[in-house]
Amino acid sequence: MTASPSTGRVDRKHLMTSVEMAHFVSHGSFRLDGVVPESMNERAIDVLDAGIEPHPYGTPVEDAYPQGSFVRELLDLPAVAGALQSLVGPRPAVDHHAVHVRPPHGGSAQDMHGDAVLDTRTDAFDVQLMYYPREVTLEQGGTLSVPGTHLRRINEGAIGRYQNLRGQTRLTCPAGTVVFLHHGIWHGGRRNDSGQPRYMFKIRFNPTVRQLRLWNTDDIDDPQVRATLATRFPWADGSQGRLELINRAKLWRVLTGDHDFDLDYYLTRERIRPTTLAPGATDPRLGAGGAGDGWGA
Amino acid sequence: MTTTIETAFDAPLAEPHLRQQLLVLYLSSSALTSTVVGWTRYDGTGASNPTMGDSDEPPYDTGVEALVDGWRLLQMSQLQPHPRGEEYDTGYLPFEFLFERIVSIS
Numbered sequence: 001m002t003a004s005p006s007t008g009r010v011d012r013k014h015l016m017t018s019v020e021m022a023h024f025v026s027h028g029s030f031r032l033d034g035v036v037p038e039s040m041n042e043r044a045i046d047v048l049d050a051g052i053e054p055h056p057y058g059t060p061v062e063d064a065y066p067q068g069s070f071v072r073e074l075l076d077l078p079a080v081a082g083a084l085q086s087l088v089g090p091r092p093a094v095d096h097h098a099v100h101v102r103p104p105h106g107g108s109a110q111d112m113h114g115d116a117v118l119d120t121r122t123d124a125f126d127v128q129l130m131y132y133p134r135e136v137t138l139e140q141g142g143t144l145s146v147p148g149t150h151l152r153r154i155n156e157g158a159i160g161r162y163q164n165l166r167g168q169t170r171l172t173c174p175a176g177t178v179v180f181l182h183h184g185i186w187h188g189g190r191r192n193d194s195g196q197p198r199y200m201f202k203i204r205f206n207p208t209v210r211q212l213r214l215w216n217t218d219d220i221d222d223p224q225v226r227a228t229l230a231t232r233f234p235w236a237d238g239s240q241g242r243l244e245l246i247n248r249a250k251l252w253r254v255l256t257g258d259h260d261f262d263l264d265y266y267l268t269r270e271r272i273r274p275t276t277l278a279p280g281a282t283d284p285r286l287g288a289g290g291a292g293d294g295w296g297a
Numbered sequence: 298m299t300t301t302i303e304t305a306f307d308a309p310l311a312e313p314h315l316r317q318q319l320l321v322l323y324l325s326s327s328a329l330t331s332t333v334v335g336w337t338r339y340d341g342t343g344a345s346n347p348t349m350g351d352s353d354e355p356p357y358d359t360g361v362e363a364l365v366d367g368w369r370l371l372q373m374s375q376l377q378p379h380p381r382g383e384e385y386d387t388g389y390l391p392f393e394f395l396f397e398r399i400v401s402i403s
Contacts, residue, residue, distance in 0.1 A: 109348040144350040152387045159389065161321065163337040163349050170350065188349045235334045237325035246385045 004076055010090075014082030015216040021086065021255065022228035025248050028150030028182040030087070035079045036131065036176035043070065044133035048099045048199055057095055058206065064094040071097075071203075074131060080178055086215035087127045087180060088207040095126060095204035102141070102192040109141075110188040111160030115204075118155040119184060123254050124207055125150075126183040131201045135175045140198045141190030142171035148233040150182035151247040159186060166234035212257055220256070230263050242266065314403035316341040320368055320396040322360050327376055327392050329360035335390055342402050360394050368396035 004010070016030065024030045036044075047070045055064045065071040075081060084092065115128065136142040146168045170190065171179065181187070183204065192198050219225070229248050236244050245263040253261050262268045323335030333355040338347040357363045364370065372395040 109350060112349050152389075154388050161337055162323070162335055162390065163347060164352055164355070165323075165335040166333070166355065168350065168353065190350050191348075237332050237334055239326065240334075240387070240391070243385055243387050247387060250385075 004081060010081045010085045011078065012216050014078040015214075016083055016086035018215065018217055018219045019222055019224045019228055021215045022225045022252075024087065024180070024182065025251050025255070026229050026231040027147040028185040029145065029147065029179060030083060031173070031177060031179040032079050032083060034174040034176045035077060035178050036074065036133070038176065040070075040073065041133040041176045044131075044201070045199065048101065048133070048201055052097060052099060052201075054096070055094065058093045061092060061094055064097075071201075074178075080129075083178075083180055084127070084129070084205065087211075088205050089209040089211060089214045091208050092205040093208055095206050097201070097203040100189070100198075100200040100202065102189070102198040104192060104195045104197055106197075107141075107189070107191050109190050111157055112144075112146075112162045112186055112188045113157040113159060114149075114154050114184055114186055116156065116183065118153060120153075122250065124211055126204055126206050128181045128183060129203045129205065130179040130181065132171075132173055132177045132179075133175060133199050133201070134196070136171060136173050136177075136198060137194060138170060138172050139194040140196060141192045141194075142173070142198070143187055143200075144168055144170050144190055145181070145185050145187035146233075146235060147185075148231070148236060148244060149186040150184035151244065151251065152184070152186075154186070162186070166237075168235075211255060213255070217256075226263070314401050315399050316343075316402050318342065318398050318400055320356070320363060320398075322355075322357070322363060322394045322396065323390040324360050324392040324394060327373075329364070329370075329373075329394065331392070332359060333357055342400060344402075363394075363396050368398050371395045371397050 016024070020030060052071065061072075061075065065075065075084065130143070132142075146165045148167075149165075165186075173179070229252060230245060232241050233244075242264075246266045249261055249263045249267055253259050260268075318341055319339040321337040322333050325332045325334050336352075336355045336357075338356075340347060357366065360370075374391060374393040377391075
């Protein structure tokens with residue numbers, strides 16, 4: 001079966017597993033190291049240097065990137081198409097794309113931010129595909145991101161005061177790596193201190209279907225799913241970490257349709273509000289006095 | 298008789314050899330003894346330019362460690378009530394502590 005994000009016909013074996021989807025829900029990212037063949041990576045530099053035509057928000061993939069184009073070839077790679085379909089479903093819309101080239105010894109570190117604006121959605125999300133045609137080394141100052149921050153509601157650059165968080169990661173990767181990020185993850189581009197330009201091509205995708213069980217759920221009962229969802233991060237120690245678990249459980253409910261799913265007992269406990277009266281709990285004398293009668297009434 | 302704002306704010310510094318350095322610590326709870334989970338520095342001397350992602354290890358493990366090292370606490374975030382219906386919502390880091398120290402540039 002042909003892999004194609006525009007038709008949605010991706011072989012099930014290329015879809016993400018439940019454990020991988022749980023990783024995306026807890027970390028806000030999913031990476032495919034070196035998934036793009038070297039022959040394409042070599043061609044990519046010229047394509048990116050030439051620029052890629054912009055298009056209106058919400059353009060279907062097949063219109064934005066016609067058959068035969070480099071980007072379509074990238075999106076049709078089975079592993080890429082499988083991840084994309086698992087995250088946002090078949091026939092996603094292209095929100096926008098951008099080519100980022102950091103010149104040698106160029107640029108300055110961005111402030112930390114979340115992309116776009118304060119996003120109110122809790123029942124849907126966009127993904128951002130990041131393609132790195134060349135190896136990214138630490139010296140090249142790859143994107144810094146903070147795993148697990150994607151479910152916190154902040155307004156874009158309002159978090160610019162946060163310079164460092166425990167558990168932050170700097171992306172280093174081999175050539176041909178594709179990373180999918182939840183739209184809400186906290187991140188920032190770093191200065192390129194190397195003598196090589198750093199290339200990255202980004203596409204933001206919107207779902208066009210409900211994001212319900214879009215991946216290969218054969219391993220849904222694997223204990224590793226729950227363990228992965230419960231990953232703790234050092235920047236969210238203590239009570240903040242518990243809130244993260246609650247919000248991940250809520251998102252997992254959305255993605256699976258399992259409205260009883262819980263991590264620990266947090267969401268289950270809040271529903272314990274019995275309405276049945278215990279035997280002997282009805283005393284006709286209670287409530288006989290008027291409000292405010294006070295003592296001795 | 299008053300002067301212009303520009304003139305008033307152009308008056309010489311009382312201690313022209315002193316500058317402020319700022320340290321913002323984000324802790325895991327409202328207790329100053331709790332763990333540092335995030336940190337930010339601003340250097341009023343102009344000698345350094347701290348930026349995003351400049352270090353993976355915090356300068357102190359707890360807020361109190363910063364006090365012991367001579368930083369002066371200027372402000373700590375207040376504990377805000379949780380609006381009903383939004384108890385589980387998360388956003389900005391809630392436990393922020395702002396410190397300063399005054400250093401000589403002479």
